Amino acid sequence: MTYTDRELMVIAAAREIGDGELIFVGMRLPLLAGMRLPLLAFALAKRTHAPRALGLFENGVVRESPAPETPFTMSDPPNIAGALWSTTTGNIMALLQQGLVDMGFIGGAEVDRYGNLNTSYIGDWKRPKVKLPGSGGGGDIASLAKRFVIIMPQEKHRFRERVDYITSPGHGDGRDWRRRVGLRGGGPSALITTLGVFRFHSETKEAYLASFHPGQTVESVRTQTGWDLRVAADVGPTPQPSAAELEIVRSCDPRGFWTR
Amino acid sequence: MPTGRTCQGVSANCAVGGTRSIVGAVSKLASMRDAVARLVPDGASVCLGTGLEAVIPFAGGHELIRQGKRDLTLIGPISDMLFDQLIGAGCCRKVVAAWVGNVIAGLGHNYRRAAERGVPHPIEVEDHSNFTLALGLLAGSLGAPYIPTRSLLGTGILESNRSLKLGTDPWAGDPLVLVPAIVPDVSIVHVQRADAEGNCHLWGTLGVSREAALAARAVIVVAEEIRPREQILADPNLVLVPSLKVGAVVHEPWGALPSPCQGFYSSLARQVGAGRSRLEGISGSARDRDPGASQGEGAPPLRSPRLRGPLMAHTALLHDLNVFRARALPAQPLGGGIGRGAEPPSEQ
Numbered sequence: 001m002t003y004t005d006r007e008l009m010v011i012a013a014a015r016e017i018g019d020g021e022l023i024f025v026g027m028r029l030p031l032l033a034g035m036r037l038p039l040l041a042f043a044l045a046k047r048t049h050a051p052r053a054l055g056l057f058e059n060g061v062v063r064e065s066p067a068p069e070t071p072f073t074m075s076d077p078p079n080i081a082g083a084l085w086s087t088t089t090g091n092i093m094a095l096l097q098q099g100l101v102d103m104g105f106i107g108g109a110e111v112d113r114y115g116n117l118n119t120s121y122i123g124d125w126k127r128p129k130v131k132l133p134g135s136g137g138g139g140d141i142a143s144l145a146k147r148f149v150i151i152m153p154q155e156k157h158r159f160r161e162r163v164d165y166i167t168s169p170g171h172g173d174g175r176d177w178r179r180r181v182g183l184r185g186g187g188p189s190a191l192i193t194t195l196g197v198f199r200f201h202s203e204t205k206e207a208y209l210a211s212f213h214p215g216q217t218v219e220s221v222r223t224q225t226g227w228d229l230r231v232a233a234d235v236g237p238t239p240q241p242s243a244a245e246l247e248i249v250r251s252c253d254p255r256g257f258w259t260r
Numbered sequence: 261m262p263t264g265r266t267c268q269g270v271s272a273n274c275a276v277g278g279t280r281s282i283v284g285a286v287s288k289l290a291s292m293r294d295a296v297a298r299l300v301p302d303g304a305s306v307c308l309g310t311g312l313e314a315v316i317p318f319a320g321g322h323e324l325i326r327q328g329k330r331d332l333t334l335i336g337p338i339s340d341m342l343f344d345q346l347i348g349a350g351c352c353r354k355v356v357a358a359w360v361g362n363v364i365a366g367l368g369h370n371y372r373r374a375a376e377r378g379v380p381h382p383i384e385v386e387d388h389s390n391f392t393l394a395l396g397l398l399a400g401s402l403g404a405p406y407i408p409t410r411s412l413l414g415t416g417i418l419e420s421n422r423s424l425k426l427g428t429d430p431w432a433g434d435p436l437v438l439v440p441a442i443v444p445d446v447s448i449v450h451v452q453r454a455d456a457e458g459n460c461h462l463w464g465t466l467g468v469s470r471e472a473a474l475a476a477r478a479v480i481v482v483a484e485e486i487r488p489r490e491q492i493l494a495d496p497n498l499v500l501v502p503s504l505k506v507g508a509v510v511h512e513p514w515g516a517l518p519s520p521c522q523g524f525y526s527s528l529a530r531q532v533g534a535g536r537s538r539l540e541g542i543s544g545s546a547r548d549r550d551p552g553a554s555q556g557e558g559a560p561p562l563r564s565p566r567l568r569g570p571l572m573a574h575t576a577l578l579h580d581l582n583v584f585r586a587r588a589l590p591a592q593p594l595g596g597g598i599g600r601g602a603e604p605p606s607e608q
Contacts, residue, residue, distance in 0.1 A: 080465060087514075088466045089390055090394040135359065139412050
């Protein structure tokens with residue numbers, strides 16, 4: 001059975017969605033090929049283990065079923081028609097701030113060992129080497145959702161000891177940082193990359209490698225990690241996608257536009 | 261000017277006073293050229309792109325470029341690539357936004373050039389998230405000085421955006437982010453339909469359009485269709501913003517393209533995206549989209565056709581056709597309508 005790393009990421013992300021949960025799907029993962037992965041993960045979860053999950057989008061949309069076709073932007077007509085609610089951005093963000101959203105998906109150009117994300121500036125923000133597009137809704141999801149899942153391509157220069165700028169707060173400098181700065185949301189619970197799945201230590205809040213994707217090893221992941229990588233005691237390969245999961249992902253993305 | 265009224269500048273009195281005391285409808289129909297010339301002086305703060313990814317008023321933005329506006333403050337959460345175009349055209353002094361780029365292709369190269377190298381000239385950037393921008397406009401719409409939020413605590417946004425302040429909940433003692441009111445001189449909102457006075461209906465994606473229109477000192481309504489007043493006011497709950505806020509109504513079919521407009525058209529990307537290769541053709545190479553790959557090497561030159569050329573040319577062409585149509589043809593006959601629009605559900 002063959003599949004792409006992006007298909008595996010979609011399937012791993014879908015497994016992070018619990019049944020009956022309110023999921024901030026959003027759309028704005030910063031790298032093109034990753035942009036629609038949360039939407040596909042939501043579609044897959046709905047059709048497998050989480051039929052009662054609900055999806056939120058920051059343009060003001062609440063959906064109980066995935067759009068009939070994978071839209072090119074979250075505001076294209078297929079993502080609006082048949083929505084449970086199409087309202088203002090403020091009303092969606094209000095649900096988030098009330099603490100009702102169980103999980104959200106976000107990405108970034110850079111991540112660090114505590115799951116802080118940068119989508120704003122590479123280098124000093126006063127004299128940036130690269131000006132990135134900015135937060136969108138990412139900073140809000142990271143601040144306010146009960147937990148969030150990061151989806152990113154893994155390359156050493158993106159996996160930093162410390163990001164240059166925190167756009168979307170992870171666990172800060174670890175431990176009880178979020179509580180100290182006043183953040184109510186629980187922070188990142190998983191980091192899904194092209195090479196493996198990371199989770200965050202319950203006390204130190206540092207990311208550790210929980211599983212490596214088929215074809216990878218602990219060492220191959222380590223070489224693409226910019227900090228001294230910690231590894232789960234029971235680290236092993238990421239579970240293989242099932243044929244049924246792959247079939248659903250491909251039916252949602254028949255041309256392989258987002259996953260090939 | 262169809263209104264027969266003169267109104268210079270963008271003061272609240274000007275935008276509002278023209279119609280407030282008038283009983284019955286007063287036409288504010290104007291060409292885009294006249295509306296922008298009258299309501300958007302150089303140096304104005306302009307809120308546009310309030311539908312997040314939909315109903316981005318590209319026609320209005322392109323008219324700002326055409327008239328060579330300077331020193332504008334652009335306000336909007338996510339503007340597709342409109343802010344990027346305005347920055348590249350040298351219209352912008354300051355950006356107040358949550359996200360500036362290209363919703364299909366990723367990075368905004370004009371934005372990068374301006375922020376990193378001051379080309380065509382330096383810009384000031386006020387970083388927001390979608391929520392804090394929405395709250396700033398909401399505070400403006402409420403006439404409140406600020407609104408507190410729990411979002412963005414501990415982030416760099418509180419450092420780079422000096423307008424956001426850290427405060428304390430006076431009751432519970434918790435840290436809060438205080439978002440000051442944002443009051444644009446003018447908001448340009450694209451809607452499906454409006455009457456000649458500026459009463460309008462927007463459906464599908466709302467984003468921050470309502471807050472933006474209510475917060476602004478004046479509103480330019482850009483509509484796919486002009487409809488009779490009694491039809492718009494048959495369901496006044498659906499009116500986005502009272503016409504007393506509206507300074508001009510522009511009839512500009514297709515004026516949001518390449519962004520989508522519910523009931524009228526999909527995004528241009530979706531329309532041409534029937535085949536993968538064709539979309540890749542307009543969205544550039546992997547390098548164009550990948551901030552990591554181009555680190556330290558600067559952005560591709562403006563003349564690069566890879567990313568912006570074909571799509572810009574396409575939108576410019578469509579837009580010029582619109583302008584031609586708007587100038588050559590009279591406004592839609594009242595009551596006619598084109599009949600393409602899906603009606604909002606509660607309208608009879």
